[in-house]
Amino acid sequence: METLQPLLNGFAVALRSDVLMYCVIGCLWGTIVGVLPGLGPLAGLTLLLPLTYQLEPTAAIVMLAGIFYGAMYGGSTTSILVRIPGEAASIMTAIDGHEMARKGRAGPALVVAAIGSFIGGTLSVVGLMLFAPPLAKLMLQVGPAAEFGLMLLALLVLCFVSGGPALKTLMMVLAGLLIATVGVDLITAHPRFTFGSLQFVNGINFVALALGLFGVSEILLNLEDIARVKVIKPALRTLVPRMQDLKDSAPAIGRGTVIGFIFGFIPGISHVISTFVSYAVERKLSKAPETFGTGRIEAVAGPETANNATTGSSMIPLLVLGIPAIPATAILLSALQIHGVQPGPQLVSEHPNVFWGLIASMYIGNLVLLVLNLPLVGLFVNLLRIPYAYLAPTVLLVSMIGIYSVNSNATDILIMAVSGLVGYVLRKGKFDPAPLLLAVVLGDRMEVSLRRALTISDGDWWILLQGAMSKIFLGAVVLLVCLQLAASYLGFRRKDMKEN
């Protein structure tokens, strides 16, 4: 019970009226940037960062952390309502969430997303509080070689995401991996596919790509026959999930929490990866995997829980080691440094108020967000009453503003337009753009971690098998491949027997 006393002190700090106020402001702001497409937690953090210079460190970090996990709540809203991912971690939510909305079940989808977010977010703070130091030690063992193993594992899981034919999925994955190589090579600084232009030196903007492939393509599809797009008039009765919905989503929420917490350790892209791993797992475990993509509530509950469950674990390296694992926590680090607080092994002893105040505020913040988001469901669902002829232009314009605000670069708007058209054609031809998008996320890091590991070992490929973590991840890869092969072999046999 030695954690209890400092935690109580933390609550005393977090419940101080000024700190509590900044916590609520942060959560509210996070929800807003999460809802608005294009603006994600990163943009939300940087826009508010200058305001924290005047605050004391605890209030500053509490508010900024609120933006970070608050955005994970908001992201699901536009995904479900108009199939435009509010931020990258809500891509998977868009698939089944929007199908539910089309069937008039936007309410249950949003409610379950909020509940899942709350459970995932809260449990991950518990994990952060109890296991932070040992987990941080474990994380240090994941060097470039082990990271490659982890990425390989994620790539394999990625192939289970799509329900389409394997050949088409593989084509999309390869196209995604190819897109991921655009830009200056991070190992040798050689420009790849930039054609002498500076625009693509940093690669293709992922948020623009995602908004285009998922969001703009959806709008283009709907514009084909604008009269056909029904205006959905939700009744109060349809807002509340049924008992069966909750029963269906409970296991998905549980698994999503674990998946999110574990994948929160992946540097850089944890929140995105965790959602598609969760989706793939739900699909794999389901008795009716072919119904995924037609509006399954598990496919909303799992990923939405997972992306919130990453928030706790991605704070661990920041707080325990002083290492930001993802761009959002890098900004939290800056905010702390501005106030002369250097996170690291001495944080808990030197600044107990900051550490425990933050932990306590995350419990409070998650509760605040749940209370904030449930009533909002009723409000957001009414957006569907707006005729598509008004909704579509507004949503497009808001996406354009959002995407522009990230880099102040109008080229990103053009990328969004072109990938929208490509996504439209792909979906018409029954190619699933989701694997392409996820391969873009993975590809970059996978190649870099492999080549970084080989640079460290000076060309010795055995480095990939050195260290316990590398062995675990590669072992899991081999196991998955064997299971898959065995399953398909047995599957064929069974089919043969039936035919005979």
Add this chain to the structure above:
Amino acid sequence: MPTSLRRLEVGTAVALVLLGVLAAWEALRMPQGTPALPGPGMVPLACGVLLALLSAVLLAARRTGAGSDEPVPLGNRHVLLCFVVIVVAGLLWERAGFLVTSTLFLFVLLWSLSPLGGWRSLIAAVLGSVALRLIFQNLLNVALPPLPFSL
């Protein structure tokens, strides 16, 4: 433009074969490194070749008859207009500033999609643009491109 699923698949496969070949060609001009220490060209080369091969497999399968001839309508006036309008807005964005671009954008889309007439669309577009600018620039602190000539 009416087409069929088979033709769309064939078209996409052809495009991806081309993409793969072009990428591999371009990747060949990058340093390949050694098998021990792969250079920047290795991954794009491998992905390009594999993409071209797999797309060719799909192409072959569809040419020999497997696949569905289910008719698929591809694109119409509205789809094309919407795409063009986004591209034009992207090009104007920094040159004409946010207010001009967004007014134009909203006006064209509202006029062609909604039952509002020309005048009412224009008014709605102006009001909408000003409202969005107020929300994003003044409330959310997002920097949007100003009108040209520092007006």
Add this chain to the structure above:
Amino acid sequence: MTRLKRGAAAALAALCILPAAFAQEKYPSRPIELVIPTAAGGGTDISLRVLAELVEPLLGQKVVVVNKPGGGGTLGMAQVVQARPDGYTIGGLWNAPLTMTPHMLPAPYKVSDYSAVSLVTSSPTVMCVKSAFPAADGKAFIEELRKNPGKYTYGNDGVGGTIQLAAERVFTKLGVKARPIPFAGAGETLKAFLGGHVDIYGGSIPPIMPYVKDKSARCVMVTSAERNSSVPDAAGLADLGAPEEATVLWRGIIAPLKLPADRLAILQKAFASAAQSDKFREFMLKRGEEAKGSSSAEFRNLIDSEYEAMGKVMAAIGLTKK
């Protein structure tokens, strides 16, 4: 800010430009845009945003920060170079887009295409090892590298970045060799160093400080000529006999080339005095950096000599344009 203070500041600003004010319109008469060619939230962004706030009362106008990342900083830099030279668009950046990246990427500007306003901050790069490393100080460290060329790996924050080039510049001069491992930022470098995946940490001072304090890491050299007060045990380049090869991470303000001299002088004066203010000095000290506030000529000299030195280093390690 009270109206009185603002008025006083404006009067002060007006006084500075009195000689020119008769001939032309008063400068600055509207907000000034400070383009920062990196994403918000990084070291350069934060330092310069704080500085911008301190400059505002001195100029009597708002300074609006615009982040324009991309192209290794060259996109935002190009925007400044191509802007109207009226003093309402200026740039704030770190070394790389000016003295390093142009050797590597087809940047649309030359080193002579902009005017230097003022160097505002500088901080040395530090090289640290685990406590078990077989070298206790800077001299022994270099000896160990000399004995084992190419054996040790050092993490840095990106290929062709300030840290790698600062290190290579010294290593080339001293005739030693270690293998650079590029990571995406100081955080990843620190993680790989603590996990034992690379032997040497190369980066800024603040992230490594907690580990210096608990004695698990030891800093052996800095890339400035003198020693640094935060890590007093680390050898400066003067101690190693190569003071002229110092490369530090600095941040400065630049403006378009044809900016009238009087406006340049106003900007230089405002930024230099803001950088030298106690508030800024204290703020930078907390971040392990030193506030500067140089003259235009000093900054120009630094850029020119570093540009030339970097050209040589980058050619030597094969990082020039492809």
